[in-house]
Amino acid sequence: MKKLIKMMLGAVVAVGVSTTAYAADFKPAVVYDMGGKFDKSFNEGVYGGIKRFIDETGVEVMEFEVTNPAQREQAMRRMVNRGATVVLGVGFAQADAMDKVAADFPDTKFAIIDVNWLDRPNLRQYAFKEHEGSFLVGMAAALASETDTVGFIGGMDIPLIRAFACGYVQGVKHAKGGVDVLQNMTGTTPAAWNDPGKGAELAQSQIDRGADVIYQAAGGTGIGVIRAAADAGKFAIGVDSNQNHLAPGTVLTSMLKRVDVAAYETFKDAMSGDFDTGIRILGLAEGGVGWALDEHNESLITAEMKSQIEAASADIVAGNIQVHDYRSDNNCPR
Amino acid sequence: MSEFLFQALLTLDGTVRVATPLILCAMAGMFSERSGVIDISLEGKLLVGAFVAATIAYFTGSPWLAVFCAIGASVLVALIHGFACITHRGNQVVSGLAINILAAGVTVVVAIALFRQGGQTPILDRGDRFGPMEFWFVETLDPIPMLGAVYREFISGHNPITYLALLVVPASAYLLYRTRFGLRLRAVGEVPAAVDTAGVSVAWLRYRAVLLAGVLCGIAGAYLSIGQGAGFVPEMSAGKGYIALAAVIFGKWRPVPAFLACLMFGFLEALSARLQGIDLPLIGEAPTHLMLALPYIMTVLLLAGFIGRASPPAAIGVPYTK
Numbered sequence: 001m002k003k004l005i006k007m008m009l010g011a012v013v014a015v016g017v018s019t020t021a022y023a024a025d026f027k028p029a030v031v032y033d034m035g036g037k038f039d040k041s042f043n044e045g046v047y048g049g050i051k052r053f054i055d056e057t058g059v060e061v062m063e064f065e066v067t068n069p070a071q072r073e074q075a076m077r078r079m080v081n082r083g084a085t086v087v088l089g090v091g092f093a094q095a096d097a098m099d100k101v102a103a104d105f106p107d108t109k110f111a112i113i114d115v116n117w118l119d120r121p122n123l124r125q126y127a128f129k130e131h132e133g134s135f136l137v138g139m140a141a142a143l144a145s146e147t148d149t150v151g152f153i154g155g156m157d158i159p160l161i162r163a164f165a166c167g168y169v170q171g172v173k174h175a176k177g178g179v180d181v182l183q184n185m186t187g188t189t190p191a192a193w194n195d196p197g198k199g200a201e202l203a204q205s206q207i208d209r210g211a212d213v214i215y216q217a218a219g220g221t222g223i224g225v226i227r228a229a230a231d232a233g234k235f236a237i238g239v240d241s242n243q244n245h246l247a248p249g250t251v252l253t254s255m256l257k258r259v260d261v262a263a264y265e266t267f268k269d270a271m272s273g274d275f276d277t278g279i280r281i282l283g284l285a286e287g288g289v290g291w292a293l294d295e296h297n298e299s300l301i302t303a304e305m306k307s308q309i310e311a312a313s314a315d316i317v318a319g320n321i322q323v324h325d326y327r328s329d330n331n332c333p334r
Numbered sequence: 335m336s337e338f339l340f341q342a343l344l345t346l347d348g349t350v351r352v353a354t355p356l357i358l359c360a361m362a363g364m365f366s367e368r369s370g371v372i373d374i375s376l377e378g379k380l381l382v383g384a385f386v387a388a389t390i391a392y393f394t395g396s397p398w399l400a401v402f403c404a405i406g407a408s409v410l411v412a413l414i415h416g417f418a419c420i421t422h423r424g425n426q427v428v429s430g431l432a433i434n435i436l437a438a439g440v441t442v443v444v445a446i447a448l449f450r451q452g453g454q455t456p457i458l459d460r461g462d463r464f465g466p467m468e469f470w471f472v473e474t475l476d477p478i479p480m481l482g483a484v485y486r487e488f489i490s491g492h493n494p495i496t497y498l499a500l501l502v503v504p505a506s507a508y509l510l511y512r513t514r515f516g517l518r519l520r521a522v523g524e525v526p527a528a529v530d531t532a533g534v535s536v537a538w539l540r541y542r543a544v545l546l547a548g549v550l551c552g553i554a555g556a557y558l559s560i561g562q563g564a565g566f567v568p569e570m571s572a573g574k575g576y577i578a579l580a581a582v583i584f585g586k587w588r589p590v591p592a593f594l595a596c597l598m599f600g601f602l603e604a605l606s607a608r609l610q611g612i613d614l615p616l617i618g619e620a621p622t623h624l625m626l627a628l629p630y631i632m633t634v635l636l637l638a639g640f641i642g643r644a645s646p647p648a649a650i651g652v653p654y655t656k
Contacts, residue, residue, distance in 0.1 A: 035452035035453065036446060036450075036452040036453065037452075038446075038450040038451050038452055039451060039452025039453075039454070040451050040452065040454070041452075043452065044452075067442070157622055157623065157626070183610065184607060184610045185610065185622050185626065187626055188623055188626055188627075191569070191572055191573070194567050194568055194569045194570060194572065195567075195570065195572040196563045196564075196565075196567050196570060197352075197355075197558055197562050197563055197570065197572070198572065198603075198607075200562055200563060201348060201351060201352055201562075201603070201604065201607055202607050204348065204351070205344075205348060205604070205607040205608045208341070208344040208348075208608075209341070209608070220454065220567035220568070220570070221567075223454075223457060223563075223564070223565065223567060224562075224563055224564075226457075227457070227563065227564040230460075231460075231465070231466075246457055247457070
């Protein structure tokens with residue numbers, strides 16, 4: 001470790017004197033949220049980015065996995081007290097804790113993923129254009145549907161999840177006119193993220209009404225959606241991380257949210273001294289969202305579907321297609 | 335119109351699916367409370383049962399063995415409750431609440447230790463869990479209008495545990511009203527001193543009731559994780575134990591009314607899933623929040639309007655001291 005710091009020091013001195021002191025005691029820390037770093041979803045995505053950073057730089061990263069909401073703020077404070085120079089928070093649920101801690105330690109750098117409404121001079125915030133990724137999987141759904149009815153199941157009814165739904169609907173309409181989109185939200189409390197039984201029941205109710213492709217943005221509840229779709233021989237669409245492997249052959253694709261990119265970039269920038277604060281929004285153009293194509297679903301995506309989705313993706317990046325963000329005006333165009 | 339009837343049928347079908355764990359838990363709660371032991375811990379037992387069932391099913395691939403182990407685990411939890419409330423005369427609400435908190439924590443901790451997936455178990459393959467049971471003659475009866483559809487969608491094609499739950503209700507009623515055990519059980523919840531005077535052990539009777547509740551909750555838990563679902567997710571019981579408890583009170587601590595209350599909760603839940611985002615006649619599209627709150631609003635209305643005075647067993651919540 002000592003040798004490594006010396007090496008880093010040498011490298012940094014070569015770059016410029018101004019960053020020397022900073023990089024010499026560069027100590028990154030990450031606070032994972034509930035679910036833990038191997039949750040096969042959001043946190044694990046972040047872990048992927050952290051791991052890449054560790055593998056490339058050899059820098060040690062302090063980490064903590066909170067197991068109840070009260071630990072969030074504590075964990076962040078402890079990280080700073082243990083000498084962390086940059087602290088990464090994961091998920092919008094940590095926003096309040098991060099806001100307080102960032103205010104109390106103005107000399108420490110902070111970054112948080114999935115938040116864009118805080119205002120601290122030492123805080124970088126990452127938000128994603130989930131609506132753009134959802135647009136693409138909406139196209140996949142419309143093109144794969146034989147009944148011309150597709151479904152969406154959200155977790156907790158919050159603007160973020162409405163944005164998923166809204167992007168999805170736009171994608172469906174873009175790919176094919178006259179396709180119905182059934183929409184359900186699981187609940188209005190955080191318990192809505194962990195109710196696979198209800199997810200399965202909602203999926204079944206949509207299948208009963210004719211849906212044959214169902215997109216879920218519902219955390220643990222979504223596992224029930226994928227299961228119900230698989231049992232009924234219909235398609236489901238995964239979310240956040242690549243969930244194609246959860247039920248190979250019946251998960252049409254997954255909407256990818258590249259939180260790993262945000263995590264990697266945060267520490268990399270902090271290390272090199274280019275850590276600028278403010279809000280960073282990652283969309284299709286930045287590689288922050290996308291759709292998953294791998295060995296589990298390559299037989300489900302036809303060449304024609306692929307080319308159409310890729311064309312739309314290029315159009316969105318080029319600005320020829322504007323995907324409306326529900327959060328911009330709390331409304332979804334019909 | 336026939337489309338409407340078909341959707342109504344599918345809603346009823348959903349009702350039974352949703353109500354299954356409620357029915358089992360309500361019967362569990364009824365036995366326990368009829369013996370005089372308040373059972374808040376239905377939720378915790380349900381969660382432990384769900385976790386153990388998913389874990390055993392994952393490692394052995396046998397859903398039947400998984401149910402068996404889920405029952406065992408749930409009974410163990412019930413024993414803790416019994417030990418605290420019956421043997422040591424502790425406060426029954428506190429003990430039940432403690433068990434719920436314990437269950438929520440322990441299941442996640444053990445799941446993280448075993449699987450490293452943030453408290454979930456891996457998703458189970460189709461063969462490792464209970465699938466729908468297709469009945470005979472579905473194909474034969476299918477051409478018959480109405481009856482064919484009713485048979486195919488409503489009668490056939492449920493989970494084995496669902497059928498079991500439907501059998502548990504008459505069995506519970508029989509046990510409670512037609513057997514010596516049932517008579518004593520009811521007596522011990524009303525006037526335990528009389529039972530004691532008759533030379534029957536109050537503690538042993540109550541233990542048996544609590545253990546019976548453990549067995550039923552274990553089966554309900556297995557339904558959540560390896561019947562209706564395909565794996566364990568933290569806190570997946572999602573308040574079903576409490577809803578079942580409400581159904582017990584709703585049904586005035588009697589098996590058939592409690593069963594009907596469970597069906598009502600199930601129906602409202604299935605209905606609210608289907609009414610979201612649909613244009614209703616006269617009202618237009620109802621807001622999501624209203625539809626999600628519908629089961630609870632109806633519960634309050636029905637509870638206030640229809641049930642009348644609920645009279646609990648006289649000795650409920652009172653530890654027996656000679």
